[in-house]
Amino acid sequence: MGARADGIYRNASFGFSYKLPFGWVDRTADMREGDDPGKLLLLAVFERPPEATGTTINSAVVIAAEKVSSFSGLKTASDYFGPITELATAKGFSVLNEPHDFVVGTKRLVRGDFSKQRGSLTMYQASLVTLEKGYGVSFTFIGGSEDEIEELIEKLSFSGASSRSQDERCRRGRPRPCSSYSSGSGWSAISFSPAAFFSLYFFTHASQLLPAAVSRPVNARAAISEYAIEIF
Numbered sequence: 368m369g370a371r372a373d374g375i376y377r378n379a380s381f382g383f384s385y386k387l388p389f390g391w392v393d394r395t396a397d398m399r400e401g402d403d404p405g406k407l408l409l410l411a412v413f414e415r416p417p418e419a420t421g422t423t424i425n426s427a428v429v430i431a432a433e434k435v436s437s438f439s440g441l442k443t444a445s446d447y448f449g450p451i452t453e454l455a456t457a458k459g460f461s462v463l464n465e466p467h468d469f470v471v472g473t474k475r476l477v478r479g480d481f482s483k484q485r486g487s488l489t490m491y492q493a494s495l496v497t498l499e500k501g502y503g504v505s506f507t508f509i510g511g512s513e514d515e516i517e518e519l520i521e522k523l524s525f526s527g528a529s530s531r532s533q534d535e536r537c538r539r540g541r542p543r544p545c546s547s548y549s550s551g552s553g554w555s556a557i558s559f560s561p562a563a564f565f566s567l568y569f570f571t572h573a574s575q576l577l578p579a580a581v582s583r584p585v586n587a588r589a590a591i592s593e594y595a596i597e598i599f
Contacts, residue, residue: 368407368409369381369410371393374386374387375387376409376410376430378409380500381409381432381499381502381504382499382525382526383474383523383525384524385410385428385430385523385524387412387428388412388414388426388428388519388522391413391414392412392413392414393410393411393412394411394412395408395409395410395411395412398411404434405433405434406433406434407432407433407502408431409430409432410428410429410430411427411429412427412428413425413426413427414426423511424485424488424490424491425509426509426511426515426519427507427508428506428508428519429506429507430504430505430506430507431504431505431507432503432504432505433502434501434503435498435501435503441503443477443498444476444496444498444503445477445496447494447496447503447505448465448477448479448496451479451494452465452466452479455481459483460482460483461481461482461483462479462480462481463481463482463513464478464479465479466478466479467479471495471523471524471525472524473525474525475497476495476496476497476506477495477496478493478494478495478496479493479494480492480494481494489511489512490509490510491510491511491515491516492507492509492516493507493508494508495508506523508520
């Protein structure tokens with residue numbers, strides 16, 4: 368599942384590394400459940416412990432992988448975003464950017480962006496998805512501003528790729544000649560992926576501001592999708 372050393376998580380199997388923000392809390396082991404090789408939580412790190420009280424968005428990075436063969440209908444990375452977008456908007460999240468091609472160094476992924484007001488604060492999420500070696504690999508970034516999201520993404524790199532992550536054509540707020548995808552296209556036959564729920568789960572859970580909202584058990588993988596819906 369990769370290894371962490373000198374503040375960097377490296378995963379040779381999927382060919383990427385992530386430089387952890389200094390002082391962040393690693394809860395990957397606590398949030399794993401079982402040894403199912405088809406559903407892998409690779410990394411889950413938080414700016415502060417999820418159970419700790421805070422007055423700001425608790426930023427987080429979650430990286431997960433799931434075998435494509437575990438559900439039907441998935442053909443491209445953009446197929447992940449149909450159900451993600453439908454559920455997010457139904458629960459009050461706004462789509463900032465529809466799924467579109469996004470480049471990290473020389474690696475092309477698909478990215479979608481969402482936000483939601485939480486009192487006086489705004490929570491932002493960017494999800495990046497790629498298909499690798501029969502797995503759908505998702506990178507979810509949560510933060511309190513769009514600039515923070517970009518800074519978190521810049522810590523991601525792929526083998527043989529530059530450490531500067533964004534293709535300037537695909538950066539937020541700029542013209543997008545890169546390909547974009549309809550949020551509903553191509554996904555109607557897909558059973559909702561646990562990885563997709565996983566992203567949405569951390570979208571909300573990692574950013575709660577009160578301890579009571581984050582103190583419930585989170586390591587039961589079978590309950591992730593149900594719990595995700597409940598806490599929105």
